[in-house]
Amino acid sequence: MSQVSAEIKAKSEVYHGDELCQEKTKLLLKEVGLPNGLLPLKDIEECGYEKESGFVWLKQKKSINHKFEKIGKLVSYATEITAYVEVGKIKKLTGVKAKELLVWVTLCEIFVDDPPTGKITFKTPSSLFRTFPVSAFVIEEPVKELKNKEENEEKEEEKQVKQVANAAVEVQEV
Known part of the structure; x- marks a missing residue:
């Protein structure tokens, strides 16, 4: 069941198509001071941003797994990803899991300390966290x-x- 209601869509900037959504996603990440490679999604069908609350959603055709080579971590992105964004932080994240040893762990929060050269922290609902260099999630333009x-x-x-x-x-x- 989608978390994106018609009411939310009515108050939001909504975009369709992979190319435009890729561009808008990278722009939003830059605006809030997060690394541009944090959401390496493919075939995005829809993305939206409700500025007042900071609610963001992305819908892609199918779920994907992506390996961040610089840190050797595998991350799974569901067909629908939702979150609330603010400067340096993503909160109430849904649809993203990271593989830790043999277990997929749900991520709920991401935040950056001292951007852009600092550390980025990924937090689980049980308050476990891992910290990595921000550079591991930056795609060179x-x-x-x-x-x-x-x-x-x-x-x-x-x-x-x-x-x-x-x-x-x-x-x-x-």
Whole structure:
């Protein structure tokens, strides 16, 4: 049963489609000072954010498991993930479990101390917790690729401007 009611949706910013939801999720994580790789979801169908209460939800086509290579931890993300967010913290988290030894442990809270270089702590409903470096959950943005893309677009625009100018000169000569 979904925790996202029609009443909540009516008061929220709601987005559909994987690409847009990926972008909005990373933007929200950045706004609240959490690492951008914290929610490595796939095929997100819907995401929403009710700013007044901080309630957030994400719905994906199917549950996924993701291994955070830098710390060697496997995390399971259900088809629906809900939480309340505030600066440096995710509270009342549902739909996320971490594998600890041979047991899947439900996570209910995530918070960052001294972002962005500090530690990130994951807490269970029974108050057990684990702390890791924030860097283990940061995805490096492909700055070089973006810069190259922008440079190529500028060169293409210059080329088109020259073609238009040459065409205008040819028309004047005729």
